[in-house]
Amino acid sequence: MATLHPAASEVDSRQPQDAAIQVRDLHKSFGHLEVLKGVSLTAQKGDVVAIIGGSGSGKSTFLRCINFLETPSSGQIIVGGEQIEMRPDGTPRNRRQIERIRTRLGMVFQAFNLWTHRTLLENVIEVPVHVLKIPRADAIARAMTLLERVGLADKADTFPSFLSGGQQQRAAIARALAVDPSVMLFDEPTSALDPELVGEVLTVIRTLAAEGRTMLLVTHEMKFAKEVATHVIYLFEGRIEEQGPPDTLFGNPQSARLKQFLQTVG
């Protein structure tokens, strides 16, 4: 049984009414292996929640359960006040509801996952045009603004494979922004990047945080988490070991495990 420190209950005590995302008691097992053992989280509009933890702590799985890329075993997920209907085994009851909610969650992957047979511009307009049914001309205009914003306007007609990892990830962020998501999910967005390319991606994410976008950010970049997050969650073996504002969590960690973790990751 992991020890829960007083700070751990703080998120849950906040008012859930207008939360952008609320997760209650999320469990996830792969076969006999229980990866998430009851994780709860509330993110208000404008919150930047950083989720940190060691390898195998369940942080990526937790993020992927929120948009049902992984099917949770049990728990509740509420996005913008709408609860996702689940069967007793955790599978979604209504595929269309999942699809609708997914369009409000802009996901950015560790491995970028851009569509390699489409140019950057085509990648960015794909979902607006073919899922949200926005007129193509409008989608292109908006996509160009977004590519401009991430510094890739001149690469609009280039295919992803001809770009650096940092450029691909910035394009992937533009793709996620193109659906004007109510919450952005970042799954270790800089882990696959060469060290010198990390900065350009973090710069983009920093500007998003500054303009008040709601974000859940799974990351290994502790300095960055400390800088942009409004709230930090430390996961250990599928449970929230400690959580709180970044200054407290990084400046004065309570749990021995978190102390050790922060020492090892520097």
Place this chain on the structure above:
Amino acid sequence: MDAILETLGLAQSAELLAFSPPGWGGNLLRGLANSMKIASGAFGMGLLIGLFGAYGKLYGGVVVRDLLAIYTTVIRAVPELVLILILYYVGTDLLNKASLAMGYGRVEISGVVAGIWVLGIVQGAYATEVLRGAIQAVPAGQIEAARAFGMPPLTLMRRVTIPAMMSFAVPGLANLWLIATKDTALLAIVGFSELTLETRQAASSTRAYFTFFLAAGALYLIVTLLSGVVFGRVEKWARRGQPSLREGGR
């Protein structure tokens, strides 16, 4: 022109291959047209069966998967000539029985339709495997990204899976197309007047076997060469956005 043919000793062959009677060139070209009709119909039908088959094998339930496994195994195990005889005679027989049972007379089945049907079923089994492999070769992240943005399954198939798998599928599909063009020759056995049967008739009527079979061979070769050009372009298009594998790029 005539003089050149004369000096080469080909005047007689040219006469035999003339497009209008008594030359047999027209017959050969009609046979080729029939062959191409059947080959393209069978290839198209094979693609359709293959797409459903591949999706069924990858995402279907136990029953669907088992049925498809039987289909692809049996079809790929039995020689095509035998399959053609079985499917053609069984198919026409069943159709006639059904027609009689419903009070209609015997139906005359068009050779082209029968040919497409028979070869299409054969092609479908191979296409199922080609497309299944191609779909599995698509990086999982590309499909996951589409799901993460709320793309419904059919849109995902049309916009992501099929375009992304094309570069893996085209070489195998080009093979299938070439096999389809040549499998049409097997339909000669059920008396369908495609290129090979037309050639045999022309050859046996005129005793000029060498001339006609050489001409037929040349026609098959032309088809293959043109197909090579077309599939080369399709493959180049399908591989857009992927770096060249050649050393030094480009």
